[in-house]
Amino acid sequence: MNLGEQLQSLREGKNMSREELAQEMNVSRQAVYKWENNKGYPDIENLIKLSEFYNITLDELIKRDQQFQKKISIDEKEKKFEEFSDPGFYIGILLVFIGLFTELGSFSVGLTILGFFTIVFYDDFKKLFLDLKKDFMKRS
Structure with missing residues (x-):
């Protein structure tokens, strides 16, 4: 199960609409839609809020999504390169x-x-x- 599917499943498990979750997270409904359809990923602050809101660990939230984990490691490599391109x-x-x-x-x-x-x-x-x-x- 990828991150988007898991987020949608967790939201539906709480019988919430995207609008309600967006208000709870202080983001737009479109942001929630993008997260759930793997068109975008929440930033680290929102991942932490989501894990606290759904009462699960960050590890449980992102562990099953290999593509998201690869994106994180690529971003870290790019950031290390950027430190020396200043x-x-x-x-x-x-x-x-x-x-x-x-x-x-x-x-x-x-x-x-x-x-x-x-x-x-x-x-x-x-x-x-x-x-x-x-x-x-x-x-x-």
Whole structure:
């Protein structure tokens, strides 16, 4: 039995409509329809809510659906790859190496520190820069 069939069976076992379950889960009726017809999967938060609502473990909920388990493992592999495809990581590493292998005194130390900050805080720097740019454009 796949996840969709199991979700439908559990809902029907409680004599609930999709609308009632959607209200209980705070999602749309269409979301419940997609879950039950294997056109989409609930996110982890909704899986936890469903397991609590139906009083079953997450393991019982997803264990029988091999396709869903494969999707989870593929998503995890893609996420691991994405960690190293971040431009901030590469910019930061470049700044660290330039700082370490140039002999410019305190400027080299500053580049190295800036490189480490870029690796860690790239997304924050990018958001800050974009916000400043947006504010500047509004004032112009």
